[in-house]
Amino acid sequence: MRNGDQLQGRNSWVTKFFVFAALFLVPVDAARSAAVKEEDPAKTGPQARRFQDITSVAIEINVAPELSAYHRKGKVGWNKACERLTEVFSAGGGLWDSSPAGSVTCMISGKVSASTGKSAPGDFKITIDIRRSDDTVELGMALPGLDSKKSPLTVSTFRIPLTEWTPQFLADQEFASLVAYRLLDGGPLLGRLDRSRLSSKNNELRVSEYKSQEFKTRKFDSIDPLPTLSLYRLERDQSSGRMFATHLGNAKLIKTEKVKVKTGKGASARTGFVVTARYSVDKKFMANSDGSGLLWIHSGEGPGSRDAKLAAAVNEAHDRLTSAARSGLLDNLFSKGYESISDLLFQTAASGYLGLRYGRQLLTGNKLLEGATMYGLLVEVRSGPLNGLKFYYDSFPKVSYENAGNTTTLQWSRLVLGKSFSFAFPFVINRIEATPKLGRYFLSTTQPVEVDSDGTVLSTQKFEIRNQPSFSVEISAERAARLYTARIWYALDRGIPFLPLIGTSAVSAERAGADLFLNSGLKSEVFGSEYSLNILAFGLYENLTIEDLKLEDLQPGEVAVSAIQLRSAYAGLGLVINW
Amino acid sequence: MRSRFRKIFDVKIMLAALVFTSGTFLHGAVALARTAEPAPDIDAWIAEAREMSLPIQAIPQRILLLESKIEDPVPVNFLADATGLEKISPFIFIDAASSTLTAKLNHDSSAKGMKGRKVNLSESTSANVVIAQLSGNSPLLYVNNGEKLRKLGNVKPYKGEKSPDSVLNWLYQVLGYDGVLLARKGSYVLVSGSAAVLRKDGIQALAIRGSESQLALLDKKRSGSSLLEIEVAKGPYAVFRILALAKDSGELPAGVKLTIQRERGKKESE
Numbered sequence: 113m114r115n116g117d118q119l120q121g122r123n124s125w126v127t128k129f130f131v132f133a134a135l136f137l138v139p140v141d142a143a144r145s146a147a148v149k150e151e152d153p154a155k156t157g158p159q160a161r162r163f164q165d166i167t168s169v170a171i172e173i174n175v176a177p178e179l180s181a182y183h184r185k186g187k188v189g190w191n192k193a194c195e196r197l198t199e200v201f202s203a204g205g206g207l208w209d210s211s212p213a214g215s216v217t218c219m220i221s222g223k224v225s226a227s228t229g230k231s232a233p234g235d236f237k238i239t240i241d242i243r244r245s246d247d248t249v250e251l252g253m254a255l256p257g258l259d260s261k262k263s264p265l266t267v268s269t270f271r272i273p274l275t276e277w278t279p280q281f282l283a284d285q286e287f288a289s290l291v292a293y294r295l296l297d298g299g300p301l302l303g304r305l306d307r308s309r310l311s312s313k314n315n316e317l318r319v320s321e322y323k324s325q326e327f328k329t330r331k332f333d334s335i336d337p338l339p340t341l342s343l344y345r346l347e348r349d350q351s352s353g354r355m356f357a358t359h360l361g362n363a364k365l366i367k368t369e370k371v372k373v374k375t376g377k378g379a380s381a382r383t384g385f386v387v388t389a390r391y392s393v394d395k396k397f398m399a400n401s402d403g404s405g406l407l408w409i410h411s412g413e414g415p416g417s418r419d420a421k422l423a424a425a426v427n428e429a430h431d432r433l434t435s436a437a438r439s440g441l442l443d444n445l446f447s448k449g450y451e452s453i454s455d456l457l458f459q460t461a462a463s464g465y466l467g468l469r470y471g472r473q474l475l476t477g478n479k480l481l482e483g484a485t486m487y488g489l490l491v492e493v494r495s496g497p498l499n500g501l502k503f504y505y506d507s508f509p510k511v512s513y514e515n516a517g518n519t520t521t522l523q524w525s526r527l528v529l530g531k532s533f534s535f536a537f538p539f540v541i542n543r544i545e546a547t548p549k550l551g552r553y554f555l556s557t558t559q560p561v562e563v564d565s566d567g568t569v570l571s572t573q574k575f576e577i578r579n580q581p582s583f584s585v586e587i588s589a590e591r592a593a594r595l596y597t598a599r600i601w602y603a604l605d606r607g608i609p610f611l612p613l614i615g616t617s618a619v620s621a622e623r624a625g626a627d628l629f630l631n632s633g634l635k636s637e638v639f640g641s642e643y644s645l646n647i648l649a650f651g652l653y654e655n656l657t658i659e660d661l662k663l664e665d666l667q668p669g670e671v672a673v674s675a676i677q678l679r680s681a682y683a684g685l686g687l688v689i690n691w
Numbered sequence: 692m693r694s695r696f697r698k699i700f701d702v703k704i705m706l707a708a709l710v711f712t713s714g715t716f717l718h719g720a721v722a723l724a725r726t727a728e729p730a731p732d733i734d735a736w737i738a739e740a741r742e743m744s745l746p747i748q749a750i751p752q753r754i755l756l757l758e759s760k761i762e763d764p765v766p767v768n769f770l771a772d773a774t775g776l777e778k779i780s781p782f783i784f785i786d787a788a789s790s791t792l793t794a795k796l797n798h799d800s801s802a803k804g805m806k807g808r809k810v811n812l813s814e815s816t817s818a819n820v821v822i823a824q825l826s827g828n829s830p831l832l833y834v835n836n837g838e839k840l841r842k843l844g845n846v847k848p849y850k851g852e853k854s855p856d857s858v859l860n861w862l863y864q865v866l867g868y869d870g871v872l873l874a875r876k877g878s879y880v881l882v883s884g885s886a887a888v889l890r891k892d893g894i895q896a897l898a899i900r901g902s903e904s905q906l907a908l909l910d911k912k913r914s915g916s917s918l919l920e921i922e923v924a925k926g927p928y929a930v931f932r933i934l935a936l937a938k939d940s941g942e943l944p945a946g947v948k949l950t951i952q953r954e955r956g957k958k959e960s961e
Binding site for chain 1: 792
């Protein structure tokens with residue numbers, strides 16, 4: 113008999129029953145059934161523990177009321193952002209054909225603004241909340257009741273700075289795709305396996321970077337396609353909310369292709385490119401896939417495995433958009449892509465800080481340093497081609513102290529040039545920066561070399577270095593908000609083998625400090641770019657050692673300064689222009 | 692001596708009961724056979740049954756086979772790929788790849804690189820039947836009693852290749868039955884079992900009295916409540932017709948376990 117066939121030629125059940133019953137010996141006394149006893153299911157435990165196949169997904173995007181009016185007048189508002197978000201969260205509408213949703217609804221202050229597809233009662237509902245958190249926009253993705261209390265479980269969340277351009281940024285396909293991709297990457301469903309993307313033999317899968325490529329308007333660096341994909345069915349335990357995957361196979365990236373394409377005719381014809389990733393689907397999937405039911409896709413490494421990379425991509429993209437917006441180049445960026453404006457951004461020096469600062473020595477006990485001051489110039493570029501560039505010039509004017517007719521003096525300065533590499537950070541602080549730096553030190557000092565028992569200076573000697581190179585690494589953590597930017601940092605200078613050969617001295621130092629940039633609220637627009645004035649409060653501690661490497665052998669009785677060690681701490685204020 | 696006498700006496704009672712009960716069955720079964728309505732559409736019924744809610748103790752819903760001890764911090768799955776087994780049985784088997792992916796998707800701390808919440812094995816896999824230490828001589832059988840996994844005892848060790856047919860055959864032996872009744876409509880019941888057994892023509896099955904709340908029947912003594920005959924089968928599902936029903940067998944609730952005839956009986960006409 114084949115499955116599904118009606119059984120034919122039924123035997124006499126009487127005969128079969130006796131044969132059957134004789135085979136299995138049926139004692140009638142039910143009370144004596146000695147099978148393992150368990151508790152009555154009606155009295156203990158959940159009565160229903162069924163696993164619901166997740167075969168369709170509905171996404172609801174909620175834009176909080178406090179954001180609805182927050183956008184630049186006359187510019188793109190949240191309705192446009194909603195339209196774009198419904199598009200990129202629709203199945204296959206996101207980056208690399210991601211997103212699992214058959215229907216998406218975007219609501220602003222509880223009212224439907226945009227929607228695609230039709231939701232059904234059996235949909236697995238995912239909620240995206242977009243709300244204000246201080247001076248940032250917090251985006252969070254939640255699944256329905258993953259705990260016994262059935263409260264939604266947020267599986268993915270991050271923040272971007274809130275600006276008047278935020279809805280305009282989110283209305284952009286590339287940026288919205290990046291944001292959606294990062295949110296979905298933290299959840300249980302990155303994408304839906306559309307069988308039309310599988311080859312006829314089911315052994316190759318193709319995904320496109322963007323569903324509808326907006327030609328030659330690339331604004332950000334590409335996000336590489338995932339190296340491996342997991343292909344699975346998904347169920348949800350109705351009672352616990354947990355999800356259970358049945359792994360059907362993997363797909364491995366073979367190659368990424370950039371194909372030229374042309375759309376439209378005549379004057380409306382446009383040429384561009386589509387980037388496609390080709391995956392090889394493993395034999396397990398080909399053996400297991402029976403073509404029924406919807407399958408889902410996620411990274412082979414699981415949710416969140418690329419979050420650091422995606423966070424950096426979103427932050428970098430936001431920085432580019434912000435610098436273009438502040439430079440009045442946003443429309444150029446949207447229409448012609450980043451390459452077209454990178455030169456312009458360079459000319460306008462992109463965004464960053466330029467400031468002057470003044471500080472006074474805090475430590476007591478050293479008569480020479482008491483009353484010492486410092487002046488500084490600082491420049492930091494926060495986006496554009498010079499993104500991460502830092503330049504500092506600190507000058508410590510001459511101080512002197514006279515003791516028994518002998519005068520000790522100190523005057524020094526340094527130039528430091530660095531390039532920072534920033535990494536987004538999800539909690540409390542926004543980013544962490546690592547900055548390798550090269551510096552030049554200038555120092556001139558007259559120091560006591562002979563002191564009697566009561567501290568009287570008997571003789572002094574001059575110690576001087578000029579243009580002495582140093583290498584240092586600085587680590588900083590920063591929290592940025594609309595009214596302030598706070599940063600703590602630590603830097604370490606260490607001589608590296610070749611530096612002593614270049615200079616005549618070895619510089620080593622440890623520095624630590626904190627900077628607080630307060631937004632004064634004063635703004636000005638010059639040539640389409642917006643400049644704002646910040647007040648800087650800072651403090652730093654420094655332990656500097658400079659050793660004379662060329663000190664020749666001394667004659668008996670001869671005294672010379674072989675090294676200088678300076679411990680100092682400064683605090684002060686400054687004015688910083690931010691653009 | 693008394694014990695032996697008791698055994699002989701029991702067998703006599705059983706045989707007498709069998710004849711008596713069969714008479715009772717005969718009467719009811721004739722009535723059922725003569726008034727039998729058309730068998731329900733099996734596809735629709737399977738779809739309907741998949742949406743049903745059954746107590747966790749009623750039917751093996753997710754089965755986990757472990758090489759390791761159940762207490763081991765990182766349990767080692769016996770199965771690398773469960774899909775072959777799932778094609779020939781109604782159960783969900785949790786294989787290594789699926790359990791790893793499941794842990795990742797739920798952000799469990801047991802998944803590589805995850806810093807999520809800690810969950811126990813029962814919660815992380817939601818298995819209601821677990822057989823652990825499969826590489827040993829006396830594997831242990833655990834079932835979920837509605838709240839947590841509970842150890843039932845040692846079971847027959849698995850020997851041989853990990854082919855789906857032999858694993859499933861061994862599993863049914865370990866569980867002590869061949870099928871589970873999922874639903875009843877009039878004279879018909881929907882049953883899940885081994886596809887290899889259900890595809891045989893004209894087979895009969897015996898519903899085991901009081902088994903609806905037991906995931907495993909480790910004791911060989913059992914009593915029947917009804918006799919069934921197959922109507923139509925589809926993979927690991929089949930519709931059986933009730934031939935005979937003991938008067939005191941009640942409603943034949945979902946979750947009742949079945950002993951299914953492995954070989955077709957001889958035809959009367961032959």
